[in-house]
Each structure stands twice: as structure tokens, then as C-alpha cells.
Amino acid sequence: MGQIGEDIKEFILREFLPGENPHALTDSTPLITEGILDSLATLKLVSFLEERFGIEIGAHETDVEHLNDIASIVNLVCSKE
Amino acid sequence: MLHYLLDNSARSLPEHVAVVEPGRATIDYSDLAILSDCVRDRLVHLGVHPGDRVGIYLRKSIDAVAAIFGALKAGAAYVPVDPFAPPARNAYVLKDCSVRTVVIERCFAERLQIEINQLGGTIQNPLLLDDVGGGRFLREALTREQEKNPAPVTQTTLSSPDDLAYILYTSGSTGKPKGVMLSHNNAMSFVNWCSEAFEPNQHDRFSSHAPFHFDLSILDIYVSIKHGATLVLIGEELGKEPLHLASLISQEQISIWYSTPSILSLLAQYGKLEQYRYPCLRIIHFAGEVFPLKHLRALKALLPGRRYFNLYGPTETNVCTYFELPAVIPDEQSKPFPIGKSCSHVETKVVNEDGQLVPEGEKGELCVTGAGVTQGYWNSPERTARSYLEDASGRRWYRTGDIVAVDNDGNYIIVGRRDRMVKKRGYRIELGEIETALYRHPAVKEVAAIALADEENGVRIKAFLSCREDTHPSIIELKSFCSQNLPRYMVPDFFAIREALPKTSTDKIDYQTLKEIA
Numbered sequence: 278m279g280q281i282g283e284d285i286k287e288f289i290l291r292e293f294l295p296g297e298n299p300h301a302l303t304d305s306t307p308l309i310t311e312g313i314l315d316s317l318a319t320l321k322l323v324s325f326l327e328e329r330f331g332i333e334i335g336a337h338e339t340d341v342e343h344l345n346d347i348a349s350i351v352n353l354v355c356s357k358e
Numbered sequence: 359m360l361h362y363l364l365d366n367s368a369r370s371l372p373e374h375v376a377v378v379e380p381g382r383a384t385i386d387y388s389d390l391a392i393l394s395d396c397v398r399d400r401l402v403h404l405g406v407h408p409g410d411r412v413g414i415y416l417r418k419s420i421d422a423v424a425a426i427f428g429a430l431k432a433g434a435a436y437v438p439v440d441p442f443a444p445p446a447r448n449a450y451v452l453k454d455c456s457v458r459t460v461v462i463e464r465c466f467a468e469r470l471q472i473e474i475n476q477l478g479g480t481i482q483n484p485l486l487l488d489d490v491g492g493g494r495f496l497r498e499a500l501t502r503e504q505e506k507n508p509a510p511v512t513q514t515t516l517s518s519p520d521d522l523a524y525i526l527y528t529s530g531s532t533g534k535p536k537g538v539m540l541s542h543n544n545a546m547s548f549v550n551w552c553s554e555a556f557e558p559n560q561h562d563r564f565s566s567h568a569p570f571h572f573d574l575s576i577l578d579i580y581v582s583i584k585h586g587a588t589l590v591l592i593g594e595e596l597g598k599e600p601l602h603l604a605s606l607i608s609q610e611q612i613s614i615w616y617s618t619p620s621i622l623s624l625l626a627q628y629g630k631l632e633q634y635r636y637p638c639l640r641i642i643h644f645a646g647e648v649f650p651l652k653h654l655r656a657l658k659a660l661l662p663g664r665r666y667f668n669l670y671g672p673t674e675t676n677v678c679t680y681f682e683l684p685a686v687i688p689d690e691q692s693k694p695f696p697i698g699k700s701c702s703h704v705e706t707k708v709v710n711e712d713g714q715l716v717p718e719g720e721k722g723e724l725c726v727t728g729a730g731v732t733q734g735y736w737n738s739p740e741r742t743a744r745s746y747l748e749d750a751s752g753r754r755w756y757r758t759g760d761i762v763a764v765d766n767d768g769n770y771i772i773v774g775r776r777d778r779m780v781k782k783r784g785y786r787i788e789l790g791e792i793e794t795a796l797y798r799h800p801a802v803k804e805v806a807a808i809a810l811a812d813e814e815n816g817v818r819i820k821a822f823l824s825c826r827e828d829t830h831p832s833i834i835e836l837k838s839f840c841s842q843n844l845p846r847y848m849v850p851d852f853f854a855i856r857e858a859l860p861k862t863s864t865d866k867i868d869y870q871t872l873k874e875i876a
Contacts, residue, residue: 294833296854301832312841312849313834316598317620317783320628336601 281330282351288325289347293318304348309341319344326350332357359517359542361430363549363584364391371560371586377420378563378590380610383492385420387586390427393493395514396500397428397461397485403509404483406458408433408517411525413452413460413481414570415470417441418593419490422570423579425461433515434458435522435539438570441466442594443845447535449473451527452481455537455736461485461496519543525736526573526673528786529848531778533794537736538673545576547703547729548676552581554702555680556614556641556667560586563610563638567592567617572784573673574645577616587614597621600629608634614641616669618784619649620816626657636661645669645677646784648694648772650813655687670697670770673786674745674756675726678704679770696769697762704728706770707755708762713747721763721773725755732756780809782817785847792821792850795843799836801825804859806867807850810876820876821850824858 282304290297293313308314314322322344323334332354338344343353367376368391376387385393406412412429414436416422422438429436437455439448441463452460453474462470462484474481485503487495503509517523523542530536552558564582566589568574582589590610596602603625607615622644625631642657642664649668658666666683681698700706708722709715716722725747731754734742747755761774778789789807796805804824811817825831831839833853840849854876860868 293851294837295852297833301834306834311834311838312846313837315846315849317624320600320624324628336599339599339601 279351281354282347284329285326285347285350285354288329289313289322292321292325302347305346307345308347309345314344322350326354330354330358359430359519359521360523360545360549360580361394361427361514361517363580364394364427365514367583367586374560374586375588376583377423378588378610379420379492380590380592380606383420383494385424385493389493390420390424393424393497394427394431395511397425397496398431398514399509399512400485400500400503401428401432401434401459402512403507404459404485406432406434408515409521410434410458411437411455411522413457413462414438415441415448415452415460415462415466416487417463417490418566418570418591420493420591421487421490421496423589423591424493424496425485426570426579429461430517430523431514432512433517433521435524437525437527437537438575439527440569440571440845444843445469445473446476446843447845449477449479451535451537453477453479454527454534455525457481459483459485461487463487463490465489517542519546520733526571528673529779529788529791531788531790533791535791536738536741539733539736540576540676541733544676544730544732545580548576548701549580549584551677551701551703551730552577553584556581558582558585558587558614562587562613564589565592565607565612565615565617566590567597567615567621568784569594569597573676574616574618574784576676577643600624600627604629604631604634607639608636611638612636613638614643615639616643616645618646619644619654620647620783622657623650623653623816626653626660631660639664641665641667643667643669645671647781647816650816651687651691651694652813654683654695658683658687668695668697670772671726671730672756672758672760674732675704675730675758677701678706678726678728678730681769693771696765696767696771698769701730704730708764708770709747709755709757719764721761723776724758724760724762724770726758727753727755780817780819782809782819783847785845787819787848789819792819792840792844792848795840795848796821796823796836798843799831799839801827801831804867806859806869806872808869808872808876810852818851819848820852820854822854822856822859822872822876824856830855 368387372388412434525537527535566578668681669677671678759776762770792807860871
């Protein structure tokens with residue numbers, strides 16, 4: 278996992294999974310479909326990504342396809358940079 | 359009666375748009391009335407009698423609205439379930455109130471049948487839709503059935519005011535949802551109060567943000583239809599995305615908005631409201647929970663000059679008190695706004711633990727009586743008895759469980775709860791239901807759920823657990839387990855795993871200590 282992935286992982290662990298063993302969250306852990314991120318958490322994540330990486334994420338990108346695991350989120354961020 | 363509202367508007371405004379699916383389809387009053395007549399005929403042919411229950415297992419759509427009116431016209435009470443909730447929970451609901459049949463999308467039907475069989479039940483002759491949208495799929499399903507097995511034209515049932523119109527299931531403390539039975543009179547008294555209080559007209563365009571299994575939908579659907587106005591359906595997925603909502607409110611020219619404060623808070627924070635104009639928007643209603651003042655101020659700054667109403671009432675009474683916000687929120691205001699005074703169709707009073715009126719100025723439990731108050735819970739006379747007080751004149755008062763005080767202007771202010779029910783994003787949650795779900799996990803030995811509240815985030819749920827083995831499930835696994843067994847809004851936000859949970863001297867879980875360490 279590169280630096281972007283690490284940053285995202287750290288944010289998700291801190292905000293939505295406090296107390297979780299960091300090894301339990303991998304690149305491919307399903308986040309939305311498994312109930313780790315609800316709709317509000319997804320908004321907070323998008324807000325974090327926009328601020329941290331200086332990108333803009335469109336409304337059509339805030340979905341399962343783009344945000345369901347850390348690998349997809351990294352792809353989304355990289356496609357904007 | 360509720361279903362007469364549609365036929366009345368269809369006679370006076372046949373070509374006026376009744377319901378809109380934004381960007382997809384519209385239906386006018388005449389077509390909606392005709393489509394619901396066809397549903398009525400089919401349901402009657404399937405064996406639905408006045409007094410029966412009909413399940414509605416559809417995503418929000420024109421099809422779902424027509425199915426609801428069709429059920430009412432057949433004299434049945436409709437039972438809407440959340441198509442996104444765990445199928446096992448929905449199966450429990452539909453079996454509990456022994457629905458005669460279900461109007462359901464094909465994609466949900468197989469799983470429901472499996473779950474209901476496991477409970478020892480079955481769904482007779484479901485009316486199967488291939489999809490939903492525009493009323494087209496309902497029409498297709500009816501045509502298909504009609505070709506196979508023609509249903510004769512029937513008459514719309516002349517319902518009585520005390521007949522049940524719908525049953526809404528809410529979280530139950532024993533771990534199973536409970537069905538609140540609402541009559542036509544309960545709903546009509548509220549709808550008529552809305553007419554008086556908000557003076558809507560046929561040019562209004564109502565938002566339908568809340569799902570149909572949530573009682574906010576009663577105002578949306580029936581007040582809009584009564585006045586020949588237009589109902590703008592906001593689908594389950596779109597409804598949670600504030601980024602889309604701002605443009606939708608603007609483009610669809612919504613004039614009367616109604617939702618929980620949560621979505622309005624999100625709109626104020628993330629919705630980019632300043633990008634659009636909303637010349638039609640005149641009333642913003644919110645209900646279901648406290649609106650954090652910080653976000654309410656932000657919303658009023660972004661959408662000034664509108665009337666804002668805080669509506670209050672549990673499902674058992676629907677809205678029973680209301681408060682109109684002042685045009686400007688004073689700078690010195692630091693507490694949330696009150697829930698206000700009684701609506702004209704009900705009466706309220708405040709009682710102590712023994713059910714006696716409290717002296718003026720003291721706090722106590724808010725009780726409600728009048729036309730809006732439900733007869734009780736489906737198939738649960740004991741629970742019903744516990745929830746009502748009877749006064750000397752024989753009138754039944756519903757005990758809301760909310761502890762209130764009265765401010766200097768005579769408005770009620772909520773100060774707490776009598777029991778373990780909490781409100782999160784407008785949804786009622788019995789903490790006991792979350793605990794019951796977690797106890798089903800094989801590794802879990804003890805569990806206690808508590809609610810945390812703060813101004814920034816509203817209510818959040820934390821679950822404390824102890825496990826049978828040294829190796830305990832990960833938090834990810836627990837969240838995933840909960841999301842398979844509970845509606846999303848009930849999944850705890852936080853988990854903490856301990857060797858053992860703290861106990862009181864009588865060896866019960868010590869919730870007080872848990873709240874302190876949370």
C-alpha cells in the first residue's frame with residue numbers, strides 16, 4: 278500500500294473503526310457493502326479526500342463502485358491527480 | 359378516508375400531475391386513480407377482504423404509490439417494509455401481521471419466501487413486479503395477471519374511520535419490531551390539521567424524502583394528494599446524497615420540504631446549496647430528532663426567508679406538537695428549539711411516574727390523547743396496555759416516554775427519556791434490539807449498547823462486548839454481522855471489546871459505569 282493508501286487507511290481506522298486491529302483492514306476489505314461505511318461516513322470520507330489530496334469528487338463518484346475498498350479509493354484519487 | 363382523497367382530486371384535477379419520479383416519469387391524478395383501481399380489483403380477486411393486511415415490498419416509485427392506494431381501496435391496511443432492510447426482519451414483519459398478500463418486486467421475492475418459510479409461514483399469491491418506475495411495471499404485472507386470470511371490476515371499499523389504514527413497524531425493546539396500527543381517522547385528523555396549519559394548494563410541490571415505512575411519509579403523500587398538489591418522490595439512494603439534493607430541490611421546484619434534521623444538516627454542510635436558487639421553496643418541516651443548532655443556523659443562513667417548523671410526535675400519534683421557528687435565530691440562543699404546543703386535533707398533558715398530573719413548572723412524561731392517537735400495537739394487547747393511561751373519564755392517553763418541561767412561553771422542551779429508546783437520524787432505536795442481534799453472534803458472551811449524544815454528530819451508538827474465547831471477532835466482522843441482521847441505522851458506530859462488562863451489586867450490567875467510560 279502506497280502513501281495515499283496508508284493515509285486513507287489511517288483516516289478510516291481513526292474515524293470509523295476506533296479500536297480495530299490495523300491488520301484487519303486491508304486494501305480489499307469491502308467498506309460500503311459490509312456496513313463499515315454508512316452514508317454519513319461516506320460523505321465524511323469524500324470530504325477528507327477532497328481536502329487532503331486537493332481534488333474534487335463528483336456526486337456520481339460517491340458510490341460503491343468508486344469507494345467500496347481502499348484500492349478503489351486510491352484509484353479514484355490517483356485518477357484526479 | 360385516505361383513499362377518497364385521491365379520487366376527489368382525480369375528479370377535480372384529472373390532468374394535474376399527481377406524482378413525479380424526477381428525471382424519469384410523471385403520472386396525473388386521473389391515471390393514478392385508474393391504476394390504483396386496477397390494483398384494487400386484482401387484490402380483491404386474490405382474496406383480499408376489508409380488514410386484511412397487504413404488504414408493500416417495493417422501492418419508492420409511482421408503482422408503490424398506486425399499490426398503496428389500491429390496497430386502501432380494497433379496504434385493507436397496507437404494511438410497507440423497507441426493501442433495503444434485512445429480508446429476515448421483513449419476513450418477521452409480514453408474518454407477524456399475517457398479510458393476505460404482498461405487492462413485491464421480483465428481485466426481493468425469492469429471498470422473502472425463503473425467510474418466511476423458515477418462520478413457518480408462506481406468502482400467498484404475491485403480485486410480482488419485474489421492476490419499479492413510472493407505474494409501468496405495476497401496469498405490466500396487472501395486464502399479465504389479467505390475461506391469465508381476469509379480475510372483475512369491484513367497488514372501492516367504504517371504509518369506516520376506525521378501520522386500519524396502515525401498520526408501521528418500529529424498533530421493539532424485546533428484539534423484534536412492533537407494529538403500530540393506524541386507522542383512517544388517526545391519519546385523516548393529522549392530514550386535516552396540516553391543511554389548517556400550512557394552507558397548501560394545488561400549486562405546491564411536496565418533497566417525499568422519507569421512505570414509506572416511516573411516518574413522515576403520511577404528511578407527504580396524503581396532504582399533497584388531498585390538495586391536488588404534486589408529490590416529488592426522492593428515492594432511497596438519492597435521498598442520502600446531499601450533493602444531488604440541492605439541484606433536485608431547485609429543478610423540481612419543491613415548495614414544501616419535510617425530512618429529518620439529519621439530512622438537512624448534511625445539506626447545510628455538504629450540499630453546496632449556494633450553487634442553486636429555490637424561488638418556490640416556502641416551508642421546511644423537520645421532525646424525528648433534535649436539530650443541532652449549529653447546523654440549523656447554517657441552513658437558515660443558506661435558505662433565508664422560509665417558514666421553518668419543528669414537528670414532534672412518535673409513530674403512535676404522528677405529529678402532536680409543533681413549533682414555528684422565529685424568522686431570525688437570536689445570537690444568544692444556545693439550546694435547541696422546543697417542540698412547541700399541541701396541534702389542534704390532539705390534547706397533551708404531563709404526568710409523573712404514577713400517571714398523575716405534575717404541578718406547573720415540573721417536568722414529567724408527555725402524554726397525548728385525541729383523534730391522532732393509535733389504538734395500539736398489532737397482536738400485542740399487553741404492550742398496548744402498558745403504553746396507555748386511562749383517565750377518570752375513560753379517555754386513553756398514549757405515554758410517549760419523552761420527559762418534557764415547559765418553557766416560559768408555554769412550549770414543551772424535551773429533556774430526556776423514560777426508557778432505552780433513542781432517536782438516531784430520525785429513526786427510533788430500542789437499544790435492546792441491537793443487543794439481541796449481537797447476542798446471536800456465536801463469539802459474543804455479553805453485550806451492552808449505549809447512546810452517546812453530542813452537538814456536532816447527534817446521537818451515536820456504542821456497543822460494549824465481552825467474548826467467549828480469547829480470540830475475539832474483529833470490529834469489521836462485528837459491523838458486517840450487524841449490517842446483515844439489523845437495518846443500517848441500527849448498526850453501532852463504535853465497538854469496545856472488554857474481558858468482562860462492569861456489573862452492579864445485583865449482578866446486572868452496569869450501564870451507568872459504561873456511560874461514564876464511553
